[in-house]
Amino acid sequence: MKIVHVITRLIVGGAQENTLLSCEGQHDAGHEVTLITGPPQGPEGSLLERAQSYGYKVELLDDMRRSILPLKDWHTYTHLIRRFRELRPDVVHTHSSKAGIVGRWAAHKSRERGANVPRVVHTIHGLAFTASPRALVNNFYKTLERKTAPITHKIVCVAGAMATQSLASNIGKPEQYVTVHSGMDIGPFIEPPVSREVIRKQLGLSPEHVAVGTIARLFHMKGHDDLIQLAPELCKKFPALRFVWIGDGILRGEFEQKIAGLGLADRFILTGLVPPTRIPELTNALDIVVHPSRREGLARAIPQGQLALCPVVTYDIDGNAEGLIDGKTGFAVRPFDVAVLGEKLRLLLGDKELVRSMGERGRKFAVERFDTRLMVRRLQEVYESI
Numbered sequence: 375m376k377i378v379h380v381i382t383r384l385i386v387g388g389a390q391e392n393t394l395l396s397c398e399g400q401h402d403a404g405h406e407v408t409l410i411t412g413p414p415q416g417p418e419g420s421l422l423e424r425a426q427s428y429g430y431k432v433e434l435l436d437d438m439r440r441s442i443l444p445l446k447d448w449h450t451y452t453h454l455i456r457r458f459r460e461l462r463p464d465v466v467h468t469h470s471s472k473a474g475i476v477g478r479w480a481a482h483k484s485r486e487r488g489a490n491v492p493r494v495v496h497t498i499h500g501l502a503f504t505a506s507p508r509a510l511v512n513n514f515y516k517t518l519e520r521k522t523a524p525i526t527h528k529i530v531c532v533a534g535a536m537a538t539q540s541l542a543s544n545i546g547k548p549e550q551y552v553t554v555h556s557g558m559d560i561g562p563f564i565e566p567p568v569s570r571e572v573i574r575k576q577l578g579l580s581p582e583h584v585a586v587g588t589i590a591r592l593f594h595m596k597g598h599d600d601l602i603q604l605a606p607e608l609c610k611k612f613p614a615l616r617f618v619w620i621g622d623g624i625l626r627g628e629f630e631q632k633i634a635g636l637g638l639a640d641r642f643i644l645t646g647l648v649p650p651t652r653i654p655e656l657t658n659a660l661d662i663v664v665h666p667s668r669r670e671g672l673a674r675a676i677p678q679g680q681l682a683l684c685p686v687v688t689y690d691i692d693g694n695a696e697g698l699i700d701g702k703t704g705f706a707v708r709p710f711d712v713a714v715l716g717e718k719l720r721l722l723l724g725d726k727e728l729v730r731s732m733g734e735r736g737r738k739f740a741v742e743r744f745d746t747r748l749m750v751r752r753l754q755e756v757y758e759s760i
Contacts, residue, residue, distance in 0.1 A: 375757060376406045378461055378492075380454065380477035381469040382440050383412045386419035386650055387591070388674040389499035392532070392556045392749075393469050394425055399557075399750030401430040408461060410454065410477075412438030417623055418591050419647050433457070440472055447476060454480035458492060465757050467495040471502030475518050482525040493760045496522075497530040499556075500671040501539055501692070519545045527760040530753070532556045533672035533693020552756055555696070556674060557749025560741055562654035563681035573659040577643050583616045584723060587660035587684075589653065589675040590667060592623030592644075597666025597689070602632050604716040609641050612723045620656050622647035657682040661729060662722050663704075664688070666715060672697050677744040680704070680736030685729055687718045697744075703736035 377400055381393050393409070401407045407430035414420035425432045435453060437446040458466060458481055468477035474496045481494045503516040523529065523546035530552055531537045537551035566573075579585055590596040601617065609615055619629075619642065626644065633642050648656065657663070663679030665688040676697035679686040686704035688694045695706040705718040722729050 375465060376461065376463040377465045377467060377757070378408045378410060378458065378463040379467045379469065380410045380473045382438055382473045383416070384414045384421040384425055385416045386421055388556065388671070389470050390421050391558070391650060391674065392497070392499065394421060395557055395559070395746045396467075396750060396753060397425070397430055398428055399746060400753070401428065403750065403754070407431065408433065408463070410435055410457065412436070415439075417647070419622075419649070421650070438473070451476050451480050455484050458484035463492045465495055466492045467497065469497050470499055471515060475522055478522050478526055493527045493757070494525060495528045495530060495756060495760070496526050497532070498536045498540065498671065499532055500669060501536060503543065504539070504669065516543055516545070523550065526550065528552055528756050530554050530756060531671075531693075533696045535693040535696065536671060539692070554749055554752040554756065555743055556672060557746030558674065558677065558744055560681055560745050563657065563678060564737070566655040566658045568655045570658045573655050577618060577645070577659060579616060579643075579659065582614050584612065584614050584662070585616050585618050585660045586662045586664055586719065586723075587618040587620060587657070588664055589620045589657065589678060590665065591621050592619065592626045592629060594625070595668045597668060598625070598629055600666045600712045600715060601664065602629065602636070603712055604719065605633070605638055605641065606636055608716065608719060608723070609638055611720070615723060616641055616643060618643045618645070618660060620645050620648060620653065653678065654682070657684065660684050662687065662719070664715070664719060665694070667691070668710065670694055676704070677740040680733070680740040681744075683733035683737055685722055685732035685736060687715060687722070689715070698736065699739055703732050703739050
């Protein structure tokens with residue numbers, strides 16, 4: 375097949391890694407793959423070099439931006455129409471909200487001339503119409519999604535909860551939706567390139583330390599404030615506790631000031647920006663993963679933690695509960711209930727055997743559900759079905 379993927383930007387993030395793994399797997403399977411993306415603007419780091427080095431075609435469209443910018447959006451729309459007519463793809467597969475709206479309408483328009491009629495697939499990595507604290511903004515995105523769903527042949531969700539919430543908002547029809555869990559390269563998590571002992575030493579962790587880690591941008595809605603709120607009591611009760619925050623972002627300075635103000639600077643380790651290739655070895659240096667984000671599709675940190683033998687504690691929002699077995703491989707707690715989040719962390723911090731048993735069950739669960747090869751195979755079935 376000729377497959378064109380469209381995504382707004384290739385920053386370091388879950389939707390972007392999902393897209394690259396899809397492109398790589400489809401390229402390896404012999405398909406003709408083109409990825410069209412905007413510039414990777416932001417402090418999170420870039421995946422553009424990885425994309426350009428793999429062997430499939432990558433096109434950088436400078437006008438494509440995450441923000442709503444009418445003139446640039448129009449230029450993006452007209453450019454995509456032209457490229458779809460030139461490339462004549464069998465499938466146009468869009469990712470995330472902005473590229474999903476502009477890209478799907480461009481694919482639809484490209485059918486008006488030219489023999490090839492591309493099938494249009496869209497993946498929901500996170501719901502745009504729940505992202506803003508302002509109802510007006512959410513309703514705007516909801517209206518756009520309602521109008522765009524009828525020109526979409528299949529809507530792929532990284533978790534079934536995405537379909538449930540979309541249908542409840544009258545977006546699309548049940549038969550359009552299919553769940554394909556986001557895949558990842560599981561090998562480096564099971565056999566990390568650098569040993570746990572070496573990485574813990576690099577991080578300043580002693581053998582007796584219990585490392586509770588997050589894998590997320592230091593950004594709004596990721597829940598780091600909740601952990602800072604819990605830290606004084608947890609650190610007092612568990613002297614061996616160390617928080618390890620993997621990632622960087624615009625709120626790093628603000629968080630560091632809050633932590634220092636609590637007198638807990640020695641209890642937090644902030645890795646800063648790291649390449650995605652280091653996530654498996656860093657995750658393997660942890661004992662427990664906590665992901666208190668307030669908005670997700672299905673957070674990649676959840677299966678990543680389990681692959682690394684860590685029980686995971688997360689809020690039960692969007693599709694997160696589908697990423698673990700509650701009470702068996704971790705805990706999906708009531709959304710934004712900081713007290714219960716702390717309760718589950720205390721339970722794990724005080725029971726090494728529970729951590730071990732949950733970690734072992736979690737790895738088995740994650741291997742069976744989140745292998746990238748399974749995701750690529752399921753996407754192939756989606757394309758063939760249309």
